[in-house]
Amino acid sequence: MSAEREVIDLNEHDHEPAEPGGATPEGLMARRKMNVWLVAAFVVGVVLGGVGVSELRDSREERERNASVSLVAFPASISSGGSDATGVLQMDGQLAVTNAGPAPITVRAATGQRPGVQVHDTGQTRLLRPGGTAWIDVKLRIECSIAFGSEPLSIRFSVETADQQIREVSYPVAVVGSAWHREAEQPCAHLADLAKRGS
Incomplete structure (x- = not known):
C-alpha cells in the first residue's frame, strides 16, 4: 500500500471557465442593481404620469369653468x-x-x-x-x-x-x-x- 497522499496546492487557480448557468457574486449584484433601477424608473414614470394626467385634467376643468x-x-x-x-x-x-x-x-x-x-x-x-x-x-x-x-x-x-x-x-x-x-x-x-x- 502506498502511503502517498494527494497534496492540494492552494496557490493554483482554477482556470476553467464558469459554467454558463452558474451565477457569480458579481453577476448577482449587477442583476440586483439593475432590478432596483428598473423599479425606480417604473415608480418615477408612474408618479410623473399621474402628475401629468392630473395637470391635464385640472387644465381641462379650468378651461371648462372659465368658458361656462x-x-x-x-x-x-x-x-x-x-x-x-x-x-x-x-x-x-x-x-x-x-x-x-x-x-x-x-x-x-x-x-x-x-x-x-x-x-x-x-x-x-x-x-x-x-x-x-x-x-x-x-x-x-x-x-x-x-x-x-x-x-x-x-x-x-x-x-x-x-x-x-x-x-x-x-x-x-x-x-x-x-x-x-x-x-x-x-x-x-x-x-x-x-x-x-x-x-
Missing part, C-alpha cells in the same frame, strides 16, 4: 320716463343680473323684445364675480295695452367669459308682477284715462 356662463336676471326698477298719446311708455330702468357660474364674467350687452315690451342696455359693461350681482341700466318701451301678458321676456346677453371669449346667452325674465310691472301700472292707468277722455 350661468346667470339669473330680473327687473329691478324703473326710475323715470315719459309717454305718448298711443299708450306707450318710454322709461329708464334697471335689470339685476347675478352671476350663478363658477368664473367671473363681463356683461357687455342686454336686449330683449316681445309684443308690448322692448328692452336694451345703455352701453355700459359690468364685471360680475361668481355669486355677484350688478344692476344694468336699460331703456324700456312698454305698450300698456299688451305689455303685461303671462309670456316671459327673453333677455339676450352678450357676455365675455374669463377665457376672453364672447358668448351669447338668454334668460327668460318674468315681467308680470315684477318691479317694472308695478311701477308702470300707475302711468299706464293714467294713459288709459286720457284715452277714455279723448274718445
